[in-house]
Amino acid sequence: MRAILLAVLLLVAGPVLAVQPDEMLSDPALEARAREISRQLRCPVCQGESIDDSNAQISRDLRLAVRERLVAGDSDAEVIDYVVARYGEFVLFNPRATGSGLILWLAGPAMLLAGAAIAIAAQRRRTRTPEEAALTAEEQARLEALTRE
């Protein structure tokens, strides 16, 4: 029983290496676009792999679908929309900068601006402090007297 199970497992897990030669398009420009798109799409059943890297059957199907759409004359955006329409935005590695996605994209620049503002404000405050704690008139007079000596 164990041996049969092992054999089955070996068949199922038969190693496939991501993009296969037989999937590739003969037109290099189109193929390059297909690879670029594949790298931005996530394999729906794997853990964090793009369909370009993934060995899963569904990724192979998606890679073929992407190429089919490209051959049919779709633009890159249309191909991506085509896949997203079927598998949801989960497959997008590059989340769209719309709606709540804006928070994700703007968090870094916003924090940089806020941080810079805080740093500059703190800087102003720091440089002002010693002026406030400047010498009193009496001390100033003594200092001048001392330096004159």
Added chain:
Amino acid sequence: MIVELGHFALVMALAAALVQGTLPLIGAARGDGRLMALAAPAANAQFLLIAAAFAALTWAFVVSDFSLVLVTNNSHTLKPMLYKVSGVWGNHEGSLLLWTLALSGFGACAVWFGGNLPATLRARVLAVQGLIGLAFLAFMLFTSNPFLRLAVPPLNGADLNPLLQDPGLAFHPPFLYLGYVGLSMSFSFAVAALIEGRIDAAWARWVRPWTLAAWVFLTIGIALGSWWAYYELGWGGFWFWDPVENASFMPWLIAAALLHSAIVVEKREALKAWTILLAIIAFGFSLTGTFIVRSGVITSVHSFANDPERGIFILMILAVFMGGALTLFAARAGALEAKGVFGMVSRESALVANNLLLAVAALVVFIGTVWPLVAEMLWGRALSVGEPFFNAAFTPFMVLLALILPVGALLPWKRGDLPGTLRRLGPAAALAVALLALVWAVQGGGPVLGPVGAALGLWLVAGAATDLLGRTGRGPLMQRLGRLGRLPRADWGRVTAHAGLGVTIFAAAAMHAWPVEVIRVAREGESFALGRYEVTLADVTEMAGPNYTSTMAEMQVTRNSSPVTTLYPEKRIYPVQAMPTTEAAIDYGLFRDIYLVIGDPQEGGGYAVRGYVKPFANWLWAGALMMAFGGLLSLTDRRYRVAAGARRAAAPAAQPAE
């Protein structure tokens, strides 16, 4: 019996941690010297007991004691000895044991090397360290005990994941853990200082070496992991922005920021509150990293060993320590009066900019990592954040950082002269711009990534050289070169690390910008072109390894019909876990790696093969090693070796301002 002794030692370590975490704290509050003195022996005892437990578990793995659940699940008699030993930490329970071993090890180091610390500070640091140990030992004993027995031991084990049976990965976790856990020292120092309500130059001087050590370990650990991914996963990628990679990268970024802000505290007694906050956050990211890896909350390629239920426990540890420390910070930060005043153009300001950029970069990585989780909880949307996002959102901050770094390193303290500094950097800038133009021309237009990466890299390296030469003072050039050898190691460390960053940036850009890739079918005896090289698939043979079977190809590489090398890529199958792995064959070179992979046999005959030429791949690891080595040089600087640190710190302005 040995296993039971290990189990018992672990329970005793919990007791030692309990003593270490409570009594010295009370002692320090009451001024009771006897209670404070308990901290040192308790820390030593905790370390020795955990070391004993770790030795016992290692022994169980070495002799393949399958009566232990852990050994059964993660080992196999046929496994080579190296992987039997590395199997100890190739799983959840064992890696936690390694975590606590490193934690108690750092505590013990604070005992051995902390002789010149004031008694109360030392007691409090050790107590906080003890409390962290207590939390993790409890976590381990109650939810993830490595010493559980099986009633009926099986004849053989389930083997370690074949991907993990690799020398690079055998040593990747220990380094990473030493880095993660090393940041606990900065945390303990920060909390102890908040309890004392006092931070001065001396404090920063004590904290810096620990942070530096942790950062060096993290750098090596991350580089090892990245190198492993490069040669093992079979397509030559070196960084995937995977949640687990991000988990180690965030503490690295924050630790780098902390290193630099601690300099400002040490030299100028400014940025105190910010430095304390960074120390707390750095360890917070370490705990978050542990949480992400151990809970599997964000599924990723790496979650070989995870369990969601345990995640809750780590989350509680995280909440208690971060909540406690941040509350303490809120209460006490106001009391941390800054002394040093500095101008808008000064090294202090440059270091503030460095900190800001590193912190923002860490935030971008953090948000990108947890965003799928947030989106699912708040809006019920299942979405992904991956490489394209991180490349676009993270890189600009690194470019900014690289641009200002040489300027900041040359600016004097307090008040700087920007035009003068820029003039000194003139040659470096000219070189960088020239390289930009050259690379742009050679590349013939196209994406800017390559030229910009090359120019930034050279800017950093030439900037570091300018920095180093500037430290030699005035006089004839030969005389100044002669003085190079007498410069403090801290100077050498700084410029080595900065140049290392330049090399790393250049290599990362080069590997992205100039890839050569061929994917095709090749029959035995067939040749194909790979960039400037010609590759021939000479032969394919089946063979058996110690615990796997292999399909091995012989591939001859020539250039202009003169032989370059012969490579033997393999495809292995590990029958125990029924798992295939690709073993790429790589010809490492100074300027390029040739990277060949053998794939499946094809229906019409022949094999799928992949070939890559990876430009400047070795420079990536070399740059990382330079950064780590720079840190090491700084760490061995005379002022850390000489115990006079505390006394000399009384005059923090002793360092000449250029």
